[in-house]
Amino acid sequence: MSEKLLLLLQLCNSSLPLGAYSYSEGLETLVEKKLIIDSQGLKHWLLNELKYGSIRVESAMIVRSYHSYQAKKIEDLLYWNNWFSASRETAELRQQSWQMGKSLLRLINSFEPDNLFLQTVINNLKSSGHYSIVFGVITAHWQIEIENVLLGYLHNWVNNLVNVGVKLIPLGQTEGQKLLLNFNKEITQQLTKILSLKDDELSSCSWGLSLASIQHQQLYSRLFRS
Template sequence: MINKQLLNSEKLLLLLQLCNSSLPLGAYSYSEGLETLVEQKLISHYQHLKSWLLNELTYGSIRVESAMVMRAYDSYLTQNIDNLLYWNNWFSASRETFELRQQSWQMGKSLLRLINSFEPEDSFLQTLINNLKSSANYSIIFGIITAHWQIEKENVLLGYLHNWVNNLVNVGVKLIPLGQTDGQKLLLYFNQEICQQIPDILSLKDDELSSCSWGLSLASMSHEQLYSRLFRS
């Protein structure tokens, strides 16, 4: 019993390390369109940001992105390289804008480099690294490494979605700006919302991989034309 508890604790620590903001992936460099929306005064206070993030979580592309994590997770467990390459290419094609695609690729490549140093002796991982290194999406690589570490699916999604919300709340704290207390209140609110979304994401079929993120697309396309920018997307 104690050994099982220790094993579960170790896997939780691995997930916490993977989701820690100190992991050198560059996530802090991206606002995913929020910088545009703040500049245009469409998001200017706590409630605006809360509504935006809730709509994205419920209907937006983060649901598809999270579903990609699960497909990569399952494909790794069956060691199906063709499936992994298919979903990686599919997700690249589904990215709405150049900036969002570059964000996914840059963070994916950064995570690949870390995996290469974490697990240099694993031959299957090395084969995947060689096949994916030119256009590796972050969600795909996240699914691969969490499957390799045998972290439970539900916990993988909890970590991935919390990481997403945490990054964008930090963007709001910097740009709107929000107070640190309001930022923590938002994170606390989204804990329950994330938990409610997990069963739906896990049950998404391939023909249900769609989203309603037209606001994100327009914000992202406009971002590169801003007079001044703090973020890369």
């Protein structure tokens, strides 16, 4: 149990070279337009994204790739990877997911070079594997409990975007940590809902994120890639 927890902590560590720190997921646009100006505005945005936004579907992809890998059904893995590609609202969000997925695949390849089935999965996903799909694959391979997998992934998502807010709004480090602490209960509540999502319930209300992502490239100056 302890070893699996350590593996999960490594995957969710900000020092993992995936490039997550270089993305704002629309927050830079919202701060520039003064739609988010303080910690309460950031909390409101992230809370709505967690409950209704695309991170909900993204997390559901982890569940599906996790179980597909466990069942050794590569065709199901590829189906959900393609499905998720089609569901991405903007090219920027799709490219972010692909880039981080490719980076994680390279790491997995170096971590587990001798597992034949895992190598087959890597070869099938290497051209357009999404981060959430690949995350589900490696955590299933390491046999980390799916509940812990989702908790780690969602906490990492909130942590990354709170750090974006700390830099852009700006917020103090202490204020950022208080905000992050307040999300623990919300993440736990959403965990059960995400695990119970059926295939025909995979939807999100994220038009605000889509518009912010589209407008990001037109900003006068940018700190983040999207």
